[in-house]
Amino acid sequence: MIDNDLEGHWENVHSKKKENEVSWYQIYPKTSMDIIKSLNLIKSAHIIDVGAGESRLVDNLLKMGFYNIDVLDISKSAIDKAKRRLGNKSSLVNWIVSDINSFIPEKKYDLWHDRAAFHFLKKEKEINNYVNLAGNSISSNGKMVIATFSSNGPEKCSGLEVTKYNIESINKVFKEYFLLEKDLITNHSTPFNTEQEFLFSSFIKK
Template identity: 40%
Template sequence: MTQPDDDGHWTHVYEAKPPNTVSWYQETPEPSLRALDRFGASATSSLIDVGGGASNLVDALLARGWQDLTVLDIAAPALEASKGRLGAMADKVRWEVADITNWRPPRKFDAWHDRAVFHFLTEPEQREAYRTALSRGVTDGGLVIIATFALDGPEKCSGLPVQRYDPVSLAAELGDGFQLIDGWPEEHATPWGARQSFNWCAFRRID
């Protein structure tokens, strides 16, 4: 996954490395699929994958029959990698090259998925801009799944500093418009076998 901070940085990452060699790569996005299943998102839901980059999540959702999918990323090469992998199936997905902190959602989604974007937002104004997009982009009662580095997770990723969270601190960042349903830990294995502690949280959009 990539984050909104420096499009040149992330463009270089995806031009320099095959997608399956970056630290956040998952051959099968099981944590995301389990979370969507657990909290009732289904193939009839609309979903945006924020920072989806070259993730295989969109492949898995298409295979499950999802029809209304949007993938947003700041790095155009990451999205091009996904399109190339999907072939003709890429036409079934909406692709957005954008910085989430500058993006105005053109519509609302039933489900918002973010695996490892929010923790790159180390400045308060970045997080405020993200919350604005989130509030505008999720339906009332909609599901929000966000994964960040946990409190004992890495302090940097891809050479950039990150902000680490637990469920309480992440809920405080999102504010009163989002009700925390649950939070849980996950240990991610990088392609070279290192272990990274993640914090996953599920929220509902409330009035």
């Protein structure tokens, strides 16, 4: 089941705005790619980008030679735009239009990536649901990279309130299933010449 208000919000954003007219736009997702490269995953690794939007992460994962990539977003427009950008290569990707709150995975993932989607979860029930979902859907020793606004980051993203995290609070949320391996604070320069502080946390499944 999809939350219609939430879906409506994101459909509106992705259908009305160009890729580079949203604050989270990156021509190249450098921090994510640097972390993923450092993980030395095999090319057959099952990867999911959660709340991927129109991110170019998938383009770069394909360039690296990965071929088991799932891209999930609540917005069909976002998925359609990413597919169009990739052209023929889009058939190499498994596209999923779903609310993460009701996603039922059909496989175990070796890498779970989420930049600026998890932080929209505000209710304890939804956060717990996400943690259990990731905990049960990532293979043993699988990796998870979560990027959220840091405690110094903005209160809102796309006009919606977010939960901001620091190392202690993100670790506390995921520690039942995951060990925190690396964390990194980065500044994202938006297309509107503002800065947003992100916390990237890299976990391994226990």
